[in-house]
Amino acid sequence: MTSKAGIAVLAAVVVVAAAVVSVVVVAGDGGGQRDTTSAPPPTTEASGPVVIESAAGPPGTSLGDGFTLVEGTTLIGDPIPIGVEVVQSGTPIVDEGWTASSVVDGGDPLAILDAYLRQAEATGLVRESGPGCVLDQEVTICSVFARTPEPASPRSFTAQVVRGMRDDVLSDHVVLRFSTTDLHWQYGLMAAGGDGPSVSAAPTTWPPLPVPGEGMGTAGELGYDLPVQEGSRLAGPPHLDLEDATGGIVALLEVTAEPRTVLDAYLDRLADVNADVSDPEMREIGDAAVTTAFAGWAGGDAFALTLVEREGRPTWLAISASHD
Numbered sequence: 001m002t003s004k005a006g007i008a009v010l011a012a013v014v015v016v017a018a019a020v021v022s023v024v025v026v027a028g029d030g031g032g033q034r035d036t037t038s039a040p041p042p043t044t045e046a047s048g049p050v051v052i053e054s055a056a057g058p059p060g061t062s063l064g065d066g067f068t069l070v071e072g073t074t075l076i077g078d079p080i081p082i083g084v085e086v087v088q089s090g091t092p093i094v095d096e097g098w099t100a101s102s103v104v105d106g107g108d109p110l111a112i113l114d115a116y117l118r119q120a121e122a123t124g125l126v127r128e129s130g131p132g133c134v135l136d137q138e139v140t141i142c143s144v145f146a147r148t149p150e151p152a153s154p155r156s157f158t159a160q161v162v163r164g165m166r167d168d169v170l171s172d173h174v175v176l177r178f179s180t181t182d183l184h185w186q187y188g189l190m191a192a193g194g195d196g197p198s199v200s201a202a203p204t205t206w207p208p209l210p211v212p213g214e215g216m217g218t219a220g221e222l223g224y225d226l227p228v229q230e231g232s233r234l235a236g237p238p239h240l241d242l243e244d245a246t247g248g249i250v251a252l253l254e255v256t257a258e259p260r261t262v263l264d265a266y267l268d269r270l271a272d273v274n275a276d277v278s279d280p281e282m283r284e285i286g287d288a289a290v291t292t293a294f295a296g297w298a299g300g301d302a303f304a305l306t307l308v309e310r311e312g313r314p315t316w317l318a319i320s321a322s323h324d
Contacts, residue, residue, distance in 0.1 A: 072107015139164030220247010231257030
């Protein structure tokens with residue numbers, strides 16, 4: 001679950017990058033199983049990050065709230081509602097915004113950010129910061145942040161390009177967040193501009209997407225490698241969790257079996273390794289039925305699971321894993 005401290009760390013990270021990669025779009029579920037707690041990463045590599053056919057969105061795809069996917073990127077799945085991140089005086093505050101992930105597909109990161117900034121300004125938002133530069137271990141990030149001028153209508157938008165490897169998670173992604181609450185409006189102020197280090201070249205080879213029985217990756221200090229469960233498949237490569245400075249991952253999976261059965265399978269797997277697991281909670285957010293659950297260990301790993309069901313669309317399971 002995102003903390004205000006985590007938001008501040010995220011907003012402070014700004015980087016300039018430039019590179020291109022090709023995206024491999026494939027169909028099919030894959031197969032095979034292994035012990036994810038100790039097995040090595042897959043050795044077969046692809047020429048670009050793989051996005052499964054049913055999840056790949058082309059430039060021009062509507063993201064909502066006046067935003068569309070820009071040239072040079074391929075969308076992974078659908079936007080995921082943000083939902084409840086904070087509770088004030090016992091009342092859950094529902095953020096009506098969304099997050100979306102894509103992979104860089106022939107685009108220049110600065111041009112990608114500039115295109116999103118123009119879209120944000122067209123909706124009435126004002127640029128507050130970025131792009132600027134920073135190198136976080138072996139990872140570079142470029143970022144822009146825009147928001148409404150006044151907090152009475154706290155809409156905000158962040159676009160980031162993250163490239164690099166932290167332990168076993170390789171990223172060359174564009175991560176977007178459109179928010180309607182003051183949490184992200186306020187903490188976006190931490191972003192800063194300015195020059196920074198040069199960015200390494202884009203990766204030329206990528207590992208295949210993990211299949212059921214294989215772990216999704218750990219990254220940094222994340223201790224438990226959660227395996228993909230039967231009835232689901234990764235929509236595209238997981239990316240680094242930008243809201244956790246010690247490392248974590250964000251993964252989006254297409255659910256191919258009964259949704260609650262698949263969600264329960266992930267929660268049961270976490271309970272099997274002695275994680276504390278919450279009861280799933282469902283609420284309607286816009287046109288989506290969103291079911292959330294949390295699992296983790298005090299002072300250790302934390303997993304947030306978001307099941308998104310929309311009529312006429314595939315069902316998605318977003319998993320965010322971080323380390324306290």
